[in-house]
Amino acid sequence: MPIDAARDMAEQNRSRYGLRMYRMRALGLGLGGLCVAAVLWEHGAPPSLWVLLAVNAFLWPHLAYLRVKAHQEEPLQAEFQNLTLDAAMGGFWIAAMHFDALPSMLLAVMLTMDKIIIGGARFARRTLGAMALTCLAASAAWGFAFDPYTSYPVVLACLPFLAIYPMAIGLATHSLSRKARQQKDLLEKMARFDAATGLMNRQQWLHAATAELQRYQRLTRPAVLVLIDIDRFKDINDGYGHTIGDEVVEEFARLLKACLRDTDTGGRYGGDEFGIVMPNTRWEEAIVAAERLRRQVAAYSFSARGLRCTVSIGLSEPHPGIASVSDWINSADGALYRAKAQGRDCIVVGC
Structure with missing residues (x-):
């Protein structure tokens, strides 16, 4: 493959990667925000928390996507920073919900699962640490409030997140594995064939x-x-x-x-x-x-x-x-x- 064509393919892959992550983040934070909102409603949360939730669930996915587009030379580094911030904010909302059992567990598991898929166990441990530190600091600000009971309305609010997001991750993972196979086939073909003529090298x-x-x-x-x-x-x-x-x-x-x-x-x-x-x-x-x-x-x-x-x-x-x-x-x-x-x-x- 000519160098220019390979460079164009790399740029297209970077653009698609940012768009793919944008869609998954918008879906995950939107569904997760519904879970958090149900708990905040029960707790009579102040307006400042509602504004912060709206920014995190609906504005942040767009800002994160713009950050990746602005760092086209190092999109993975920018995205890893975004994912670390996602995990930290997840820890904040767990503390804000006073550790309500079901939504807290959902946030912790889902935010860790996608980190394992994207960056492996080492990256997941790092983001889990960021989540735990933020959770501890926010919990201290609320006097270490602890109320793990999950009401039936909150359970209902968590069902869309529990049902839809894992399926979306499965579909995205399948798409990535298919593209990885295609890239592997392309690399094998490039290794076997002369780029200029299409004949065997x-x-x-x-x-x-x-x-x-x-x-x-x-x-x-x-x-x-x-x-x-x-x-x-x-x-x-x-x-x-x-x-x-x-x-x-x-x-x-x-x-x-x-x-x-x-x-x-x-x-x-x-x-x-x-x-x-x-x-x-x-x-x-x-x-x-x-x-x-x-x-x-x-x-x-x-x-x-x-x-x-x-x-x-x-x-x-x-x-x-x-x-x-x-x-x-x-x-x-x-x-x-x-x-x-x-x-x-x-x-x-x-x-």
Whole structure:
């Protein structure tokens, strides 16, 4: 993947992360605020607590989201600070409710559970410490008031939080795990394939060639290794620039892929050198496919400048004298150089 594309993807992921956390915070604090409000109503709380609850439950999610957007270089650090503040405020409301059992337990558990999911056990312990310290300080301000009894109206007020928020966390976790799998698949693909051409990179193509040679050595199953070189590619780079040279490579790769069978393995062996592993194939069959590719390349207009290119091709079948994949490649490479020595734009079969 090009660096610019990778950077764009990273920026999109940061933006989505902030939005995802905003939605979960708005939902969790809104539902949690309902639980706290039911207890404050029973206790006849002063107006200042109601104003603080409204700010925490309904205004803070928007402010937290703006903080993350303002720290795009370090969004995780800003979000971890937001989560720590969430936990501290949770401790404050537990003390403000005089430790009413059900809503206090819900706040403590839910605010710790999402920290474990996001930052792991270590981060959860840190935020739990912030919750406990804030709770202790606020409780001291209220004279360590302790009234754990939960009334039936408060139980009803807690049910939406108890039912909806865990399901929302489950859905968000599932979405994250699916995206993680997609990222893993993308990284594996990037590790196996050449970014510019979409063909297998050198390492993976050599692995495929080694596996096919081993099959020949076990089963005497025929195979052909093909090496292809774009003729006078250096002249293209020197005369037209590397951008045009890159276009020629990419367009040639498209022609090559169009000629591959489902069982063939194409790869980029070097800058302008390509390879094909053709299993269960004799050289007579391979030379027909190679000739078709050679003709298509010669007739093709490369890039917007209408460049004409040719290719030299070397083929090699494994035989008892080939003991390793290096021997097999050297055989095809020798044929390729003989093709160049014969004037290029031709095919030679190695010994």
